[in-house]
Amino acid sequence: MLQPDSRRTLVDSLRPPPGTRLDWAVGTTYSLNLTTLLVVPAATAHSAGGGWGDDDDDEPDGFTPVGLLDALNRAADRITVFCDAGQIAPPLHRRRVLLGFVEQAVVPVTAPEGGVFHPKLWALRYVDAAGGPTYRVLVATRNLTFDRCWDTITVLESDPDGQPLPGIGNVVRALPDLSVSPLSSARRDRIGGFGDELDTVPFASPAGFGDLRLHAFGLGGGSWPFPKTCHRLLVLSPFLTAHTLKRLPQASIRRSVVSRPDALAAVGQAGESYDRFTLNPAVLDDVGDLSGASRDDPRRVDNGLHAKLYVTDDETGTSWWTGSANATSAAFERNVEVLLQLRTTNERHSASALLRERKEGDPEARTLRDLLVPWEDDGTEPEEPVDDNQDELDRLRRLVAAVAFSATVVESEPGRYGVTYRSDEALPVPEDVGLRCWPATVGQPDRPAALDSDGRLGYETSATLTTLSAFLVIELTLAKLSTAFVVRCAMHGEPDNRRQLLVAELLGDEHRLVRYLVALLSDDDAPLDGDGTNGAGVDIWSGGDLERLPLTELMIRALARDSGRLRQIADLLSTVRHGGGRLPEGLDDLWDAVWQIAREDVRG
Missing domain, CATH: 2.60.40 (Immunoglobulin-like)
Known part of the structure; x- marks a missing residue:
């Protein structure tokens, strides 16, 4: 845990397990970049180990236009993302025309106690071909943005031999009531039912840990989660207040805090009882500055430390708390926050071990301490606000x-x-x-x-x-x-079939239309790759004879396994025809024959 060489992206953590597809997901984030949001349906539309190719640098994470359109149409309706109402950044990417697919997925919310909505929590339900469910919970410090920060993410997978996660259902059920505008009754009911379901799901603890518990703050309840005393205390938090640093457990041996230089300088004497560290500037990315923007403008791209972690050692072992809450008064008194608590007796996860310096020639992997440098107060006054x-x-x-x-x-x-x-x-x-x-x-x-x-x-x-x-x-x-x-x-007053009309409009020509049909008919875990093939290696049509494509085989397979896909195609082709679009030569006859069989199958 917390080894710098062990990295996992949020997108990787959202991908379905092999042989499954996304059925439902609820996510939370403080700040949201709408272009980043487009990547989420794409990530959840295919299983881990699948690929999207990387030949188009203008696409998010290398997704091709048709592949991204396919992913959005498959998964966007299965995702709901709650975000702070004041922190949605305008899209800058040229694919902003795709935002119509994710409008209903975004739910702006406010914090009921006057702070901000700050959790970074995901709860996901996947199903296999037989409809059997598996679940995943992510407790992260990462927002859904293009920030280039040092963050943490804890992944919990459902496991029959695991333990329930107390508190998860309460958090999910509370989210709809925070919305700026009312949710549809159908979406509200499904989110509430999902919360009930999560209460009964056992999850496996990360290796070496146990005794899971989810603490929520700002939702009517949420008591101070930390003990009064411990042997050692380690705090990672990019933002600090003097009151909270004083309130954290008193340590009989050592108190340590890792934060940003300006935050350490701002708390003054309250930090003097801690050993103070910052990230080594050599490991930070330069993201530039957004001149002329307000301090917390959602268009800003952040860097530096963003992880939040509290670790206490005592005579019986070590406790971790990780999640969204900074070591600030706002986090524990006004904001909506979550912290995952874990317990371990493994010394390598202790506060002492995390800050232990490696000796020269030590073969062990790099540790958190390798990223840090001590911070000393040089007496410089914290910068006053420029404006x-x-x-x-x-x-x-x-x-x-x-x-x-x-x-x-x-x-x-x-x-x-x-x-x-x-x-x-x-x-x-x-x-x-x-x-x-x-x-x-x-x-x-x-x-x-x-x-x-x-x-x-x-x-x-x-x-x-x-x-x-x-x-x-x-x-x-x-x-x-x-x-x-x-x-x-x-x-x-929007068009009733707006989604289908938008798909037909964005496909634009015969080439894209045929590629999209192949994507619709292919297996869920075999989307279009960047090189113009689907996941099964089928060459994608580039004009001419349709017989070179396995459309007939794919349609017959869909007829036998999932006739609902043929209904999607029927609606799409009808929309293209009525919109004045052209169908490739020969597609009409092929489709009419398959659709006739499909209708007879439904009537029979």
């Missing part, structure tokens, strides 16, 4: 994001729509603060936004099928500073 307007913009962003918004759609002509975005109540935006907004699927606003006499936002625009969006970017400016973020609007 108080930064904090004011962050405050206003949080207030605006907590308001519910709607988007009303009216088709003005075939394929074109008028859209009116409105806030449900007055926005708390002072006169000296500038306001602009635009759909997240376009780059910049085409006309100004305005507040009516009641202070409510009103913004009208026109859209095509690919730019129609429930995601609205809002930009606030004060003096020379700005903050930009996304709100999700309740959409009214």
Whole structure:
């Protein structure tokens, strides 16, 4: 545990076990980048060990356009991500036209006790071909962003010989009540039922650990989880407050804290009872700075230490607490947070071992201590805020994001729509603060936004099928500073078959259409690779004779195993035809023959 050479990405941790597919997932994150969100359905659409190819550097994680479209259509409806309402970053990637597939997956929330919504928790249910379920819980410190931080993630797999995870069901069931806008009754019921289900699932502990327990804070309850005293205490936290450092367990032998230099300097004398460390600057990535943005603007890319871990040694063993909670007053008094508690008697997981320096020539793998350098207070005063307007913009962003918004759609002509975005109540935006907004699927606003006499936002625009969006970017400016973020609007009047129309529009030509049909008909764990093949190695059609493709074989296999896929294709081809699109020569006759058999099978 915590060995620098042992790394696992969040995307890897979401991939289904071999021979399974994602059935349902609930995730939480403080900050959310919508482009990063597109990777989640892609990761969960195929089993571990599958590949997406890497020949297209412009795609998230190397996913091809058709492969990503296939993944989104397969998995997006099975995922719900709860995120802090004020921390959704506008998309910058050219694939923002795909955001229509994940609109319902995003649920902006607020913390009921006045802080922020800060957990990084995932609960996932996978099923095999026979419908048998397996479960996974991730307790992480990683947000769903492009940050380049040092984080931790704990993966718990279901196991009949394991133990239940107390607290997991309560957290999942509480999430819908935090939403800025009401969830549909169907989604709310499914999330509640999933929470009930998780209460009964036994999970295997990480190797060498046991006695699992999930602590939640800010959801009505959540007591201080730490003992009063211990032999040794180790704290990893990028942010600190003096009050919490003093409140943490008193140690009879040693107290140590690993944090960021500015955080250590800011707590002053409260840190003097600790041995203080920071990450060695040599292991940090340079991410640059977003000039002109507010301090907590969601567009910022973070780096440095982001892991949160508390370790105590006592006479009977070692306890770990890991998750989202920083060593701050806000974390334990106002925010929504989670911490996973684990217990071990293995000395190599103790606070003492984690900070033990290796001797020269020691063959053991690198340890946490190898990444650290001691920090000494040089007497330099902590930097004062450069501009108080930064904090004011962050405050206003949080207030605006907590308001519910709607988007009303009216088709003005075939394929074109008028859209009116409105806030449900007055926005708390002072006169000296500038306001602009635009759909997240376009780059910049085409006309100004305005507040009516009641202070409510009103913004009208026109859209095509690919730019129609429930995601609205809002930009606030004060003096020379700005903050930009996304709100999700309740959409009214959208086309009933919008998803199918969008798929047909994005496929664009015969080549992509045929590739997509092969993807739909292939096994769930064999998506399209970047080299133009599916996971089974079938050459993908590039024009000409359809007989070179195994479409007939794939359709017959789907007819025998999963006729629901043929219904998807029937709807798609109908949409393409009615939309004026062209089908490859010969596909009509092939499809009509298979579809006739499928309908007779249903009637029989």
